[in-house]
Amino acid sequence: MSDVTELIHQYLRHNKKFPHVFCPGCGHGIVLGSLIRSVHELALSKDEVVLVAGIGCSGRIAVYVDFNTVHTTHGRALTFATGIKMANPDLKVIALMGDGDAFSIGGNHLIHAARRNIGVTALVLNNSIYGMTGGQSSATTPKGAVSQTAPFGHLEKSFDLVKLASAAGANGVSRGTVFHVNMLDRLIAEAVSRPGFNLVEIMSPCFTQYGRKNKFKSAVDMFKWLKTETSPLESWEQLPPEEKAKRLPIGTFLAGQEPGLEVLYGNLRDDLAAKEQPR
Amino acid sequence: MARLDALTGNECAAQAARLCRVDTVVGYPITPQSSVVESIAAMVANGKMSSKFITPESEHSVMSILKGAGMMGERVFTATSGQGLAYMYEPYFSMSTARIPMVMALATREMISPVTVWSGMQDAHSVRDAGWIHLYAADNQEILDSIIQGYLIAEHPDVIIPVHVCYDGFYLSHQTAEVVVPDQEAVDAFLPPCALTQMLDVNDPAMVDSNTPGDLMMEYREDHLASMRRALDVVAEVDAAFAAGFGRSHAGLLETYRVDDAEEIVVTIGAMSGTAKDAVDAARAKGRSVGLIRVRCLRPFPAKALGALLAGRKAVGVVDRSVSFGWSAGIVYQETLAALGLAGIAVPTLSAIGGLGGADIREEHLARVLDLIHDCALAGRSRQDAVWMNHELLSAQRR
Numbered sequence: 225m226s227d228v229t230e231l232i233h234q235y236l237r238h239n240k241k242f243p244h245v246f247c248p249g250c251g252h253g254i255v256l257g258s259l260i261r262s263v264h265e266l267a268l269s270k271d272e273v274v275l276v277a278g279i280g281c282s283g284r285i286a287v288y289v290d291f292n293t294v295h296t297t298h299g300r301a302l303t304f305a306t307g308i309k310m311a312n313p314d315l316k317v318i319a320l321m322g323d324g325d326a327f328s329i330g331g332n333h334l335i336h337a338a339r340r341n342i343g344v345t346a347l348v349l350n351n352s353i354y355g356m357t358g359g360q361s362s363a364t365t366p367k368g369a370v371s372q373t374a375p376f377g378h379l380e381k382s383f384d385l386v387k388l389a390s391a392a393g394a395n396g397v398s399r400g401t402v403f404h405v406n407m408l409d410r411l412i413a414e415a416v417s418r419p420g421f422n423l424v425e426i427m428s429p430c431f432t433q434y435g436r437k438n439k440f441k442s443a444v445d446m447f448k449w450l451k452t453e454t455s456p457l458e459s460w461e462q463l464p465p466e467e468k469a470k471r472l473p474i475g476t477f478l479a480g481q482e483p484g485l486e487v488l489y490g491n492l493r494d495d496l497a498a499k500e501q502p503r
Numbered sequence: 504m505a506r507l508d509a510l511t512g513n514e515c516a517a518q519a520a521r522l523c524r525v526d527t528v529v530g531y532p533i534t535p536q537s538s539v540v541e542s543i544a545a546m547v548a549n550g551k552m553s554s555k556f557i558t559p560e561s562e563h564s565v566m567s568i569l570k571g572a573g574m575m576g577e578r579v580f581t582a583t584s585g586q587g588l589a590y591m592y593e594p595y596f597s598m599s600t601a602r603i604p605m606v607m608a609l610a611t612r613e614m615i616s617p618v619t620v621w622s623g624m625q626d627a628h629s630v631r632d633a634g635w636i637h638l639y640a641a642d643n644q645e646i647l648d649s650i651i652q653g654y655l656i657a658e659h660p661d662v663i664i665p666v667h668v669c670y671d672g673f674y675l676s677h678q679t680a681e682v683v684v685p686d687q688e689a690v691d692a693f694l695p696p697c698a699l700t701q702m703l704d705v706n707d708p709a710m711v712d713s714n715t716p717g718d719l720m721m722e723y724r725e726d727h728l729a730s731m732r733r734a735l736d737v738v739a740e741v742d743a744a745f746a747a748g749f750g751r752s753h754a755g756l757l758e759t760y761r762v763d764d765a766e767e768i769v770v771t772i773g774a775m776s777g778t779a780k781d782a783v784d785a786a787r788a789k790g791r792s793v794g795l796i797r798v799r800c801l802r803p804f805p806a807k808a809l810g811a812l813l814a815g816r817k818a819v820g821v822v823d824r825s826v827s828f829g830w831s832a833g834i835v836y837q838e839t840l841a842a843l844g845l846a847g848i849a850v851p852t853l854s855a856i857g858g859l860g861g862a863d864i865r866e867e868h869l870a871r872v873l874d875l876i877h878d879c880a881l882a883g884r885s886r887q888d889a890v891w892m893n894h895e896l897l898s899a900q901r902r
Contacts, residue, residue, distance in 0.1 A: 279586075297590075297615070298533075298586060298590075328561070329531075329561040329562075329590075331560065357532035358532060358537050358541060360537070360540075360541070361558055372544065373530065373541070373544045373556070373558045375544070375545070375548040376548065
């Protein structure tokens with residue numbers, strides 16, 4: 225792992241935008257660290273990375289990193305990212321969203337970004353709740369969980385982001401947690417390097433809005449949960465079905481190498497231009 | 504018995520929805536409205552409110568679900584702000600043009616870009632022509648009372664138009680103030696149970712919103728405008744009836760303050776009006792002849808009543824928490840100009856813009872605006888460019 229202080233000075237707006245707004249125990253700062261380590265590991269220049277963020281606590285990360293960054297509207301980060309990638313396919317476009325952002329209000333954009341395989345990396349920071357607005361149920365709030373809008377337990381089922389993105393046609397799909405930091409660094413770096421649409425679901429606890437209402441004694445408890453209730457995909461696959469249902473698999477689920485839409489579109493334009501007859 | 508309580512503006516909106524016995528509340532969180540639907544969720548959970556409470560995935564879905572429930576004849580409610588209102592614009596417009604008379608609370612918020620979550624009225628003012636009735640509250644009590652009045656106005660047989668009760672985000676939505684919460688019996692006596700026509704009925708099948716040719720479309724719009732015109736009377740009548748029943752009025756369409764002998768008038772909207780009254784008092788103490796008119800009802804716009812109030816003045820200034828791009832002025836200012844034009848009144852005018860993106864409108868800002876209105880009166884001509892109520896305005900004064 226690289227020297228953290230050095231990276232902070234290199235990649236963050238460290239002297240302008242801090243202290244950050246994240247609550248004690250929030251996992252989002254760890255994702256921020258993973259993100260800059262991955263970009264450093266890939267030896268990308270700051271100027272070739274575009275970070276497109278949505279609305280919510282995770283959206284603050286666009287304020288902190290010293291890349292090209294855009295703070296967009298709620299749920300729409302992937303559409304802005306699509307426009308940026310199509311305009312300049314050489315850029316590494318990362319859309320960083322929360323679960324409320326990517327899978328609730330913006331779910332439609334996510335399935336279509338995956339289906340058309342646009343060369344964008346989607347990082348979804350899943351804390352199972354609308355954190356910034358005060359802890360209301362989102363599309364990833366587990367059934368039975370208590371929230372500000374579900375005091376007797378959430379009646380709806382939650383999305384399985386990995387299955388959803390896989391079924392929708394994403395090239396790369398992975399899931400990590402803020403507890404498994406080395407793995408997360410690797411998952412993000414791989415997703416950014418792979419062609420086409422890549423989604424990384426990142427389990428990032430929200431003690432303030434979710435944990436306190438759902439029998440977690442502390443933020444540490446939530447990190448322990450990430451440690452004890454998850455299994456690397458390879459070992460999860462060996463488990464009997466009843467054990468599988470109880471544990472959350474983490475790792476890389478899909479690693480396709482199909483070229484992204486922007487590449488196919490660029491090739492088509494080149495082909496048509498070459499066929500054009502001189503007047 | 505009515506009880507005295509200390510409530511935020513958002514809690515007032517939630518209490519009003521409870522008192523109006525709404526059938527369905529649909530909520531999606533957005534700053535600064537979220538605590539309206541949160542308070543309702545808590546009351547439903549605690550058995551203090553019997554409404555259904557639905558939490559979909561977006562504001563667009565919120566208004567669409569409300570339209571579905573409204574077509575079934577239910578009394579429905581929600582609250583939103585800023586970007587949420589922008590996102591629900593498609594079903595918002597068709598809620599009014601389908602003539603489904605709901606009430607919605609709006610904790611107003613500045614529109615992006617750049618990003619802001621703070622106060623401003625650009626959200627509400629930008630949808631003023633979407634066919635809804637727009638009431639603007641000046642304090643927390645008025646939020647609660649206007650929502651109760653709102654259902655009576657919306658469901659009035661001469662109207663059948665949804666009502667938007669708007670109040671300054673944060674300044675009212677999050678500020679706690681003394682509020683009289685009426686008892687249920689009093690509200691029940693004032694607001695009869697919902698008796699709306701069920702548009703969708705298996706025994707009388709109909710299609711809602713079929714493709715409509717232009718001539719027929721114009722009939723729909725003409726009818727909507729006629730109902731809007733009648734709503735001017737209904738808004739005033741309902742406030743008068745409310746005053747008779749509850750012992751307090753919110754001035755119907757337009758509130759006036761020290762206008763009788765005033766040579767100069769400042770027109771305001773929303774929560775700034777209280778501060779502006781203090782500025783008027785201070786100017787009066789210095790011997791200036793100034794009064795205030797607060798616009799409570801922006802749609803339908805009480806142009807005739809405003810024109811009558813502005814006749815014979817020496818200068819009129821309007822303070823806006825919004826801008827009209829392309830007019831270099833505020834939106835209520837434009838409305839005021841139209842009222843003056845309609846009444847054939849030639850008077851020097853001024854547009855002042857302040858409070859965008861959560862900036863304060865302080866008494867010293869308003870005092871300076873009153874000075875500038877006075878300058879217009881002395882010069883006998885209007886000010887061409889808007890006055891920006893920022894620190895430059897105040898430093899200019901100090902120089």
